[in-house]
Amino acid sequence: EESSSRARGSAVTIYFIQGLHMMLVRRVSAQVARRGSRFLSADAAAAPHVTVEYRDDKIAFLTLNRPNEMNALTEVMGDEFIAKVKELTVAAEEQKIRAVVLRGAGGSFSAGGNLNWLKERAQAGGFSNSITMNKFYRRFLCVREIPVPLVAAVQGYAIGAGCCLTLACDMRVVSKTATLGFTFPKLGIHPGMGSSLLLPRIVSSDFANYLLLTGQTVKGDVAAQRGLALEAVDEVGAAVGPVLPPPRRSLT
Numbered sequence: 227e228e229s230s231s232r233a234r235g236s237a238v239t240i241y242f243i244q245g246l247h248m249m250l251v252r253r254v255s256a257q258v259a260r261r262g263s264r265f266l267s268a269d270a271a272a273a274p275h276v277t278v279e280y281r282d283d284k285i286a287f288l289t290l291n292r293p294n295e296m297n298a299l300t301e302v303m304g305d306e307f308i309a310k311v312k313e314l315t316v317a318a319e320e321q322k323i324r325a326v327v328l329r330g331a332g333g334s335f336s337a338g339g340n341l342n343w344l345k346e347r348a349q350a351g352g353f354s355n356s357i358t359m360n361k362f363y364r365r366f367l368c369v370r371e372i373p374v375p376l377v378a379a380v381q382g383y384a385i386g387a388g389c390c391l392t393l394a395c396d397m398r399v400v401s402k403t404a405t406l407g408f409t410f411p412k413l414g415i416h417p418g419m420g421s422s423l424l425l426p427r428i429v430s431s432d433f434a435n436y437l438l439l440t441g442q443t444v445k446g447d448v449a450a451q452r453g454l455a456l457e458a459v460d461e462v463g464a465a466v467g468p469v470l471p472p473p474r475r476s477l478t
Contacts (some may be wrong), residue, residue, distance in 0.1 A: 275303035276310050277331075284324040285470060286314055288369075293332025298340045299387050304365025311368050318374045325470045326372055328395055329379040329462075336388025338409070363387075363419045370394050377470065379462045380404050380446070380455070390419035393428065398455040400446035401462050406454065407443030429453045 279287040288310060290297035317323045330336050339362075369376065369391070378384075378395040384406045392398050392406070400406065408425070410417045417438045426434040433452050436442065450458035 274306060275300070276306040278310050278313060280317075280323065284322065286317065286323045286326045288314065288326055288328045290328075290330045290336055293330070293334075295340075296334045296337035296383060297330040297332070297388070298337050299362075299366060299391070300340045301362060301365070304362060308365055308368055311372060314372050318372055323374060325375045325377065327377050327379050327466055327470075328369065328391070330382070330388075332382075334382030334388075335378070335380045335384040335404070336391060337383050338386025338388045359418060366391050367394050367420055375470065377466055379466050380406065381462050385409055385443070387419045390421045390424070393421060393424040398449075399462055399466055400449055400455040400458050402445065402447045402458045402460060404446035404449070404458075405443050406446065406449050407441065408437050409441045409443065411439060411441035 273291060275290070275292055277289045277291050279289070281287070290299075290303065290307075292298065292300075292303065314323065314326055318326075366387070375397070376395045378392040378398045380392055380398055381401040381404050384392055384400075384404060386407075386409050389406050389408055408417050408421050410421075416422075422438060425438060428434075429437075429452055433454075437444070444452070444454070446455065446458040449455040
């Protein structure tokens with residue numbers, strides 16, 4: 227009877243966790259839908275997921291370009307991201323650019339991994355899932371290979387894998403009202419995409435543990451106060467310029 231009672235208790239716990247996870251998924255999906263993801267035009271669907279813009283001052287802008295989906299990270303976006311990183315790496319080696327700004331189109335940097343894809347991954351086996359996730363992470367963390375300073379310009383939401391992507395940059399400039407967080411624990415997922423390695427190198431161990439173990443989010447001004455960002459500003463675009471390296475001067 228005692229073992230039967232324990233079994234029932236375990237079943238109730240599992241049911242509760244699954245219900246909480248689905249509630250979170252529905253809530254975030256509803257937010258995305260309200261932002262217009264259900265009304266994507268054919269042109270929007272065909273638009274590139276990642277773009278690069280070169281400026282005359284040798285600054286390149288690498289942009290996540292799925293604003294109607296809050297720039298959720300997907301395998302398709304990751305494949306395009308790799309191609310753009312290779313393009314920027316060549317440009318840097320040829321001294322055509324001196325810095326790169328990573329940003330998200332629309333009102334957010336990135337809301338993290340695509341929820342439908344993450345639900346599929348949750349059903350996969352442990353070993354195969356590990357291989358798949360490792361490949362997914364590498365698609366985006368390859369941005370660290372660009373041999374010039376890399377600045378993340380963060381506005382709106384930088385959540386989960388989206389926030390991890392900012393850690394791969396050399397510096398982060400954030401909007402005061404931006405929301406940043408590693409919300410993996412709230413979905414019952416281990417903090418991934420290099421966050422458990424990179425975050426403690428940027429902030430104190432106490433603050434890193436707080437963010438990674440609780441999944442709590444913080445606003446941009448708090449992120450800057452605790453060292454997660456270089457500075458918090460009213461307008462991210464105008465603030466990026468001053469933190470970028472100056473153009474090289476000839477020694478002759």
